Amino acid sequence: MVSDRERWDARHALGKGEPAHSPDPFVAEVLAELGPGRGRRALDLACGTGRHALVAAERGFAVEAWDVSPMALEQLLAHASARGVSVATREVDLTQLPPDTPPAGLVVVADFLDRDLFPRLGSLLIPGGSLVISTFTVDFPGPRPSGRFRLERGELTRDLPGLERVRAVEGGGRAGLWARRREDS
Numbered sequence: 128m129v130s131d132r133e134r135w136d137a138r139h140a141l142g143k144g145e146p147a148h149s150p151d152p153f154v155a156e157v158l159a160e161l162g163p164g165r166g167r168r169a170l171d172l173a174c175g176t177g178r179h180a181l182v183a184a185e186r187g188f189a190v191e192a193w194d195v196s197p198m199a200l201e202q203l204l205a206h207a208s209a210r211g212v213s214v215a216t217r218e219v220d221l222t223q224l225p226p227d228t229p230p231a232g233l234v235v236v237a238d239f240l241d242r243d244l245f246p247r248l249g250s251l252l253i254p255g256g257s258l259v260i261s262t263f264t265v266d267f268p269g270p271r272p273s274g275r276f277r278l279e280r281g282e283l284t285r286d287l288p289g290l291e292r293v294r295a296v297e298g299g300g301r302a303g304l305w306a307r308r309r310e311d312s
């Protein structure tokens with residue numbers, strides 16, 4: 128069976144040398160509202176070639192970017208170097224969260240859906256820290272991503288353990304969530 132790492136390395140190899148993609152509009156909107164990162168720790172999970180890690184780093188967050196694909200992380204580092212920002216990378220298979228992770232003030236998950244991961248995301252945040260999710264829903268036109276990687280309608284409005292919703296948006300086949308870890312959790 129082909130692993131996530133092999134499958135995604137092959138896909139990322141095809142895009143090697145392309146400029147960094149622009150950030151997802153919902154993620155960009157929340158990053159703008161959060162204001163300067165002032166050195167706060169941020170995690171970009173399943174970061175790909177780093178479109179959100181790069182913007183967060185440019186806004187002053189101390190970013191660690193995780194992906195299962197070393198090829199993606201290599202491209203991220205090239206983009207970061209070209210843009211004069213620093214991003215730490217870590218090869219992580221998100222089917223198992225690394226146990227030695229200090230919590231962050233910001234966690235971003237874009238265009239990646241693993242429903243087993245969602246209930247564990249609060250544990251990656253400091254109290255008051257922000258989680259930003261943005262991805263495809265069943266209403267997204269076109270064949271990709273396949274059905275199992277699409278959210279149901281309204282799925283991001285369901286409660287996540289220890290988190291309170293700040294904003295949820297849905298439309299045009301995309302959904303976004305900004306939530307904060309409860310101060311008392």
Ligand SMILES: C[S@@+](CC[C@H](N)C(=O)[O-])C[C@H]1O[C@@H](n2cnc3c(N)ncnc32)[C@H](O)[C@@H]1O
Nearest residue numbers: 131135173174175194195196219220221237238
């Ligand atoms: C559609 S891309 C999204 C990349 C990035 N978040 C963005 O918005 O541009 C999905 C990413 O998930 C990564 N990925 C797939 N399975 C993974 C896993 N089990 N653990 C960590 N990353 C994974 C892939 O390598 C790929 O970079």
